Amino acid sequence: MLTRKQHELVCFINDRLEETGVSPSFEEMKEALDLKSKSGVHRLISALEERHFIRRLPNRARALEVLRMPERPERKAAPAAAASVPAPAARGNVRPAPQPANDVVEIPLHGRIAAGVPIEAFEGSSMLAVPAALLGSGEHYALEVSGDSMVEAGILDGDYALIRRTETARDGEIVVALIEESEATLKYFRREGAMIRLDPANRAYEPQRYTPDIVRVQGKLSGILRRYD
Known part of the structure; x- marks a missing residue:
């Protein structure tokens, strides 16, 4: 999307x-x-x-x-089940969340990580049932992953990224970074001198470098949910 x-x-x-x-x-x-x-x-x-x-x-x-032109998004059927995987931007319809299982909690599902707008814009959009074991302390939300820039970290297109809200991050952590208050991305966070470097986990793509004043951390990756259709 x-x-x-x-x-x-x-x-x-x-x-x-x-x-x-x-x-x-x-x-x-x-x-x-x-x-x-x-x-x-x-x-x-x-x-x-x-x-x-x-x-x-x-x-x-x-x-x-x-290579291809975008099509009108279609809502997909809800997945039959969700399996957990260890943790390693167009705005559109959010895919139906995985069905609840035992010992689950519901967290906000704010849309796709490539949505291109601040995360706050998705408040109350939907809820996602998540196994409680995947979440630690703190407030969490979920985003649907779009694209292949993090595949070498085991994060695939269509996965649900479980994010713990925070405004700070240490080098090497995978974060949701908002750039110039307009575009959100899921990348490795690193400091490089006076710059912030956002690293993909795909050798086909180059790191992105920004001055700290235009990058705002909106959360850190806690885990991943994956659908098996």
Whole structure:
């Protein structure tokens, strides 16, 4: 599921390729989406690459290829069961939560980690039944994972990430980070000099570096729920 801006960008790139056969420039993409800076374009393109909607063609400047176009999201049937796995952005419909089992608690299910808006915007959206053994102390919420940027940490597309609310993190912890109050992402948190580095767990993607003033930690990963369909 794509955010509104991600959807707008892939459509803009596709239209320009069909019209001229040449990818639009970063400046043209920034103006078309009414973004404040080109860094926002870079984040959107990286997110679209992670979700396999576009790819950059090697050894060619301004070369982007649209791999697939987004479709209208469809609500899927509720999974029959959920199994636990050790812990290692478009806003859309949230998949039905796994069915409750014995010794479970319900926590808020706020949407997909690629939703592209602050986590607070999802308050009260739905509830997820979670085995109590997966949660420690503190307040928790859940997010549905989108994309493959954390696959080498055992976090797959469609998993439910169980997040403990916190505004602080230590190096090496997997966090929900909100960038410029607009885009949420699940990444390894690290400090690199005066910068914050958000590392994917997929060698196909590059780390993301930001100044501390535009990154806000919204929680740390406590566990993962996975559906087996």
